[in-house]
Amino acid sequence: MKLEFKVNGKTYELDVDPESRLLDVLREELGLTGAKEGCGEGECGACTVIMDGLAVNSCLVLAAQARGKEILTVEGLAENGELDRLQQAFIDNGAIQCGYCTPGMLMSAKALFLRNPHPSETEIRTALAGNLCRCTGYVNIINAVKDAAEGAV
Amino acid sequence: MMPEFQIACPQNLADAITEASRLQGEVLFVNGGTDLILELRSGQKKADWLIDLSQVPELQSLPTLENGMLKLRSGVTFTRLSTDPLVRKHARCLAHAGEQMGSAQIRNRATLGGNIASASPAGDSLPALAALEAEVTIEGSEGARTLTVAEMLAAKEKTLKARELVTEILIPLAEQGIERRSTFTKIGSRTQVSIARLNLAAVMELEHGVIRKMRLAVGAIGKAPLRLYEFEKEWEGKAVKAESAGKIAGEIAGTLAEFLTKTVDQAIPGRHSQAYKRQAVQALAFDVVAELFPEQGLGQGGGGNGGR
Numbered sequence: 001m002k003l004e005f006k007v008n009g010k011t012y013e014l015d016v017d018p019e020s021r022l023l024d025v026l027r028e029e030l031g032l033t034g035a036k037e038g039c040g041e042g043e044c045g046a047c048t049v050i051m052d053g054l055a056v057n058s059c060l061v062l063a064a065q066a067r068g069k070e071i072l073t074v075e076g077l078a079e080n081g082e083l084d085r086l087q088q089a090f091i092d093n094g095a096i097q098c099g100y101c102t103p104g105m106l107m108s109a110k111a112l113f114l115r116n117p118h119p120s121e122t123e124i125r126t127a128l129a130g131n132l133c134r135c136t137g138y139v140n141i142i143n144a145v146k147d148a149a150e151g152a153v
Numbered sequence: 154m155m156p157e158f159q160i161a162c163p164q165n166l167a168d169a170i171t172e173a174s175r176l177q178g179e180v181l182f183v184n185g186g187t188d189l190i191l192e193l194r195s196g197q198k199k200a201d202w203l204i205d206l207s208q209v210p211e212l213q214s215l216p217t218l219e220n221g222m223l224k225l226r227s228g229v230t231f232t233r234l235s236t237d238p239l240v241r242k243h244a245r246c247l248a249h250a251g252e253q254m255g256s257a258q259i260r261n262r263a264t265l266g267g268n269i270a271s272a273s274p275a276g277d278s279l280p281a282l283a284a285l286e287a288e289v290t291i292e293g294s295e296g297a298r299t300l301t302v303a304e305m306l307a308a309k310e311k312t313l314k315a316r317e318l319v320t321e322i323l324i325p326l327a328e329q330g331i332e333r334r335s336t337f338t339k340i341g342s343r344t345q346v347s348i349a350r351l352n353l354a355a356v357m358e359l360e361h362g363v364i365r366k367m368r369l370a371v372g373a374i375g376k377a378p379l380r381l382y383e384f385e386k387e388w389e390g391k392a393v394k395a396e397s398a399g400k401i402a403g404e405i406a407g408t409l410a411e412f413l414t415k416t417v418d419q420a421i422p423g424r425h426s427q428a429y430k431r432q433a434v435q436a437l438a439f440d441v442v443a444e445l446f447p448e449q450g451l452g453q454g455g456g457g458n459g460g461r
Contacts, residue, residue, distance in 0.1 A: 001160065018160040018203075021190070041191055042259055043346075054232070054261040060187050061262065064160045065207050108257060129345035130256020 005066045007032070008076030016063045023047045023058035025066075026073060034074035034103040038132070045131030048104035048111075049073045055111035057130075074103035077110065086110060086148045093144035097136040104131050109145045119149055156193065160203045166211040166292075166320065169204055173316040174294035176202045182318045183207070184228055185262035187255070188271055212266070212320065216240055223324040227266025231255065234265060234278075244324050246354040247281040249337035254278075256346045266319040269305075272377065279306070280354040280378040281337050283370035287324045293317035306377040332359045336444035338437050349373045351430055353413075353437040357445050364391050371413060371437075374420040374430060384412045399449045406442035410435035 003016045007030060016025055026032045026049065035058050038046035042057040049058045050072040077084040086109050089095070096102050105128060112119055112127035119127070124145045133141060161176065163169040173180055178201030183189050185207070192198040206212055212228035216239045223243045225234075234240050234251030241248045254260060254268075254277040268278040269289060282289075282302045290299045293316055305312045313319070327333035335356040341347030351373050358366035367385040372378035387408070393401050413434040421427050443449070 017157075019156070019158055019193075040194070042187055042256075045256065045258060048258055055258050056261055057187075057258045060185075060190050060259075062160065062183070062186060062190065062203075062205070064162060065183075065186065065205055067162065067208070111257070126345065127257050130258045 001064060003063055003067055005068060006070045008071070008073060018062075018064060020063040021059055022049070022051075022056075022061040022063050022066050022071070025063045026058060026071070032073050032075050035107075036100055036103065038100065038104075042130075043132070044101070045104040045108060045128075046101055048107040048131065050107055050111050050114070053111070053114055055108045055127075055130075072107070072110070074106055077106060084110070085151070086113070086145065089144040089148035090141070093140050093147060095136060095140040095144035101131060101133040101136075105133065105141055109148070112145075113149070117149070119145075121146060124149070156196065156199065158193070158200045158203055160205055162205045163209060166209055169206060169209055169318070170292060170294055172204055173318075176204075178202060180204060180316055182270075184212070184264045184267050185230065187259050187263045188267065188273075206266075206318065218243075218326070221326050223326060225265060225322040225324070227264060227269070227319040227321065229265045229322075231260035231263050231265070231268075231278075232257070235260065243326055243333070244281070244285050244335065246284055246335040246337040246356060247278065247324070250277040250281040250339075250352075250354065253337070253339055253345075259346075265322060269319050269322070270313055272305075272311075274376055275349045275352070275373040277337070277339065277349055277352055277372070280352050280370040280372040281335075282322065282324075283378050283380055284335065284354040284356045284368040285324045286368065287322055289319055290321040290323070291317050292320045299323070303380065306380075327358055330360060331365060333357070334359070334445050336441055338440045338444070340433055340437065350426070351434055351437055352378075353434070353441050354378075355441045355445060359393065362393050362395070364388050364393060369409070369441075371416060371434065374417050374434075379416060379420065381409075381412060381416065384409060393446075398446060402442055402446040402449045405445075406439050409442060410438035413438050 001018055004013045026035055035049050036046040038044035040059050042060045047058045048055050051069050086106050108128050108131050161172045163172050180202045181200040183203045212226045214226050216225050216237050231251040231254045235248050265278055268276050287302045288299050337354040339349040339352035341349050353371045356368040367388045369381040370378045414431045417431040417434050
């Protein structure tokens with residue numbers, strides 16, 4: 001079936017299988033492998049992308065449901081070769097170890113910033129509650145988002 | 154990979170209903186898809202056709218007030234429930250259920266209609282809807298019908314027939330001059346994201362310091378949430394004078410805790426979780442009453458997070 005949507009500012013018109021998920025299309029059709037398939041069940045958040053301004057698990061959205069939508073993935077965060085302040089804050093805070101959860105963490109944090117540029121720590125923790133990290137640890141990740149929120153980067 | 158199915162993307166509600174009756178084979182509606190997509194992938198559910206409701210405008214429009222009712226469309230997401238000013242004002246327990254369900258990503262997609270249609274025993278919206286005495290409109294090719302949530306919960310068979318969908322949820326407003334307080338709390342294996350092991354919704358209406366209505370529903374201890382009719386009756390008509398409110402609140406919490414333990418014992422006798430739930434449910438009682446009487450400072454600030 002035909003799917004027309006926008007990803008990282010660019011319009012695409014693709015022919016997709018009805019049973020494809022948004023995650024499948026991003027990774028396999030568009031080669032945007034930032035979003036990861038961790039659990040495939042909406043528990044780990046590694047596949048998080050932003051759809052029309054809201055964080056979603058791309059493993060739980062059918063590709064067809066993204067018709068007409070604007071998707072932002074981690075590949076779209078940096079602009080003109082400049083990292084997003086969240087990405088810089090993750091680097092500065094050592095908030096990355098294996099990196100598997102990082103794109104999802106960044107997109108959940110970015111979605112939070114889109115509606116609340118100066119969130120409290122509680123708000124940050126709530127926004128990231130659906131993103132699991134099994135190696136870096138959450139403290140550095142929360143600190144990175146706090147830094148980015150305070151404009152320290 | 155998912156088993157094969159086709160997907161129809163209707164532009165409006167009438168088309169969705171027409172498509173549902175026209176298409177051949179097993180036809181399922183999908184909106185947020187946060188449960189259904191997993192069930193299709195695991196083979197728990199099978200479909201020849203999915204009808205996507207996520208862009209049907211009639212189902213996504215914002216909550217409104219109409220004829221003494223708060224009217225919600227079935228496509229309202231849990232994120233919207235938790236932030237919408239009308240829901241927060243008139244159906245606070247439903248807003249609390251909305252903000253405590255799942256993760257931000259799930260709340261952004263999961264819908265109230267889907268939560269009703271799947272009617273999970275641990276679903277967070279149902280106790281809130283039961284306590285609010287909500288009504289649900291179901292539509293199909295044979296027309297629309299409205300059921301109370303109590304009727305839905307009491308029904309032996311699935312109330313939603315094949316190719317029918319939930320379109321609206323109606324919540325009666327408190328009458329003029331009546332103050333409604335309501336809250337929702339839950340316990341899961343962690344404070345966020347996890348499925349409820351127990352959940353409890355409460356609505357209390359006061360008129361000049363007298364309890365006019367008490368409505369409670371407890372979930373995740375059986376197939377469907379249970380209304381606490383006997384307990385409710387005990388407290389209706391009781392005065393809550395400012396000077397004795399703390400004492401009354403304490404009594405309500407104490408009797409509610411006891412009543413809930415009894416309810417758990419009756420609902421799941423011998424179940425492995427009974428020993429835990431009969432105790433844990435008492436914490437919900439105290440949390441909920443603390444929220445209903447915020448001026449009494451009864452909150453421990455530890456357990457439920459209904460007051461956020």
